[in-house]
Amino acid sequence: MRRFSSWLNRNRRLVVALLLCAAAGIAVQQLTPAPAHTVTALATARDLAAGTALSGNEVVPVKVPPGMVPSGAVADVSSIQGKQLAAPLRKGQLISDTQLLGPGLLAGTKPGSAAVPLRMADPSSIQLVAPGQLVNIVMTNGTDFGKTAESQVLAAAVPVLWTSGQGGQTGQWLGTGETEGLIVVAADPDQARRLAGSSTQGKLFFVLVGSPG
Structure with a gap:
């Protein structure tokens, strides 16, 4: 016990620094938000003109928060294969059924x-x-x-x-x-x-x- 007390007295600053680091690590862990939940949607890979027949070359899968996904959004390339755009779309826009020719x-x-x-x-x-x-x-x-x-x-x-x-x-x-x-x-x-x-x-x-x- 005497040896430990002696060591503690000699390394007091080191111990304090270690305790502060541990406290900071715990604080960062508590304040770091949990990984955001995302879902997969399809977005345009480039600017597309109205009437474009869609394929895997015109779209890319993207991860987005659920709240940003419009109703009727498309997530599966096979479901839009060959379908045509009813209006022009800019690069990066999410694709939904309202942008395709059809019901x-x-x-x-x-x-x-x-x-x-x-x-x-x-x-x-x-x-x-x-x-x-x-x-x-x-x-x-x-x-x-x-x-x-x-x-x-x-x-x-x-x-x-x-x-x-x-x-x-x-x-x-x-x-x-x-x-x-x-x-x-x-x-x-x-x-x-x-x-x-x-x-x-x-x-x-x-x-x-x-x-x-």
């Missing part, structure tokens, strides 16, 4: 809404509209020469979901490979009923409108 485009719309494809009489006008914009769909009936054409609004302030101006092919989703002049709008049941087959009854045009006041 996911209707996410957030009113219950019962339908995605209605329409062929415009003037295909070049498609370049003036983009997904998310609101349009009135107007049908003009052809008349005899010298008589004024009659027009009627079939659907007012419907959101555009997709346009052929974005490029790519619609494939099986729309059941046709002829996309020139096509736009797809979200319509409620009454609007969808009026729009169905309207392109065979007259010429269709769209009018850009603002949000209802």
